[in-house]
Amino acid sequence: MIMNPITNRQVLDLPIRESGAKNRNRIISGGALVVALAVLTVVLPFVTSGYVIYIANLLLVFTVLSLGMHIVIGEAGQFSLSHAAFYGLGIYTAGLLNNAFGLPLILNIIAGGLVAGLCGLAIGFLSLRMRDIYLALSTFAFGEAMQWIFLNWTPVTGGPNGLNFQPAHLFGFTFLSDKAAYPVVLILALVFVAATFVIHFSTLGRSFRAVRESEIAAAAVGIDVKRVKIFAFALSAFYAGAAGGLFTTFSTFIHPESLGFHTTILVLTMVVVGGIGSVSGAIGGAIVFGLISELLRQVPSYQEVIYGGILILFMMYLPRGIFSLIGRR
């Protein structure tokens, strides 16, 4: 356990820079993994079924969701348990705009992100008055309230019957299958991945991490802590809303049951098991745990036990996350 000498509070256990040879090996293994993933993602639609592409699309959406949660929890160190609500806001906004005005996909995704981002901004103000478990409970309450609204605002959300959307379209092309949607979902997910890396290495990313480690120390070096915290929440919510918009690329139906606390916990698990504070960890966690969840569907009698067992093993033997094996970025 590492303690902050100024605040005397526990801080995230970031790894110490390792020797050059070891570091080089890790960069090579990480690079090889990235190249292998890149080849796989490109050839995937040509060698596999629509079902596999549907799962790939879902994993890409969960990757964007995880990156959003990574920003607020991993980078800025703030508790947030309302991610499913922001995701839902993005889905409903994008879907409803498509139904009502037939807007192109990109505009729907941006709108979904903006609506969720505005709500995230409001939640960000909460973070100025609360922290730790109190902030976690407040954001949890917001998530529950939003699910209640999704379930009961029947004229708008379809209520418990769910809501059907028109298939998304872009430049006159309508996405009627998973394979058709895959390139767009992939490109947009990569945009969010790239943006997250840019943020990570930018002044903003450093400000996030400074606030995470010590608000007092961050303020002492001239960082506007309030603004940074609010921005972290808004940006995180924007990612989640945009992930919702992305979901409407290949899915034409949403039910509020899919937007409950279990979705937030699933994303949190992805971020934590992937490696909290690590961009590649958030991506890897989303892919690995998304795949595990789908694979376990094939063994229904044991899936809860296996899932729990895997989670415990990860926490015991890889507490810094899966991707601590290949680097922290």
Added chain:
Amino acid sequence: MLTRRTPLRAAAVAALLSMFAAPALAQEPGLTPTSIKIGLFGPLSGPSMSYGFDVMNAARMYYDKINAEGGIHGRKIELSVQDDRCNANDLVAAVKKLVEQDQVFLLNGASCSAAAVAGKDYVVRSGVPWLMLNASADGALYPPQPNIFGAFSISQRAMGGSIVEFAVKQLNAKKIGYINHDDAYGAWNLEAAQFQAKDNKVDLVVESVNPNISDVTAPLLKLRAANVDVLLIATYARPAQLILKKAYELGFTKPQVLAVNAIANVQQLSENVGSKDAFKNVYIQEVLADKPGSEKLKWVYDMYKTSYPDLASKPDHPQVYMPYGIPSAMAVVKALQDAGPDLTRAKFIEAAKKLNFDSGVMAGPIAFGENERAAQKASIFLKFDGAEMTRVPGAFASRWTYQGQ
């Protein structure tokens, strides 16, 4: 212009075409001369497992029986099974795996309505025939889609129409109090209830309540003030218990009829309402052909015990919805038989549209039509005194039909 090479070219083109055309005709997915692959799916895990686990077992045991009898036109049924967790995303993943990866000929699955609706668009686009299990799924059945068939237990609309029919024909009600939910399910059952009331020339006084309501005094007082002859309770189980309890406290003595979706567990209902006197004039709707455990349905429970002796020895099995899996599997088998030995998906869908048979399990016939995709529209009613159930003679059917709204 004809040349010496024309017949040669024509032959070459014909040969080329036949190379592609012949396999195309022979290659209906999931079909071989000796087997038909069916995608069976429902909740096999998670909190909603009880809605479908034994329903799937019932369908499976019926298919085993058909295979033991020699199959259908020489083909044995092969099952490819998937867990949909009663969750929209998981159902879509299950369906896509069955259709695109496992290459099934048809789908037989879904026990949860909300999740089932999520699969509608994909199934319509893919053209694969889909016969649901016990999901009511009005949202996927209306407007009718060419290749989707369901409501083998009962649709929400048929539930509403049937319960009003009982109130009019059996209880001689002229003014009916009707409590439903203010959500999509409530709107669906009310639509048919209003149609049936109008058709029978009786008044329907409606109170729509939130599914999470905690105090039902106001809607009950309104219905009592309206002096209704009978109270129909078309809510979920928890509000239904509150309504029965409050009706007793308010001294409401007119007949009260609980819809099938208002009853999760009759014993629990009785315990939660508290007083046996509250059940002096209570009826419950049932969509099976007779009381569960009656002589008429004994063969279903016996078949279950023979097929799954280990499960049957456990206290919670068979689960309450188990018999609902039989009519769905029966419909699949009958449509396969009617479609003939030269089976195609198009022939199967045409045969399914014309199905009309008595399953011996459900209260009414399993019947589809050119513009009808909900199978079962009738229910029976049981007088419930808080402990024992007594069958009221007859079955009561909804007459509402889809008119292309």
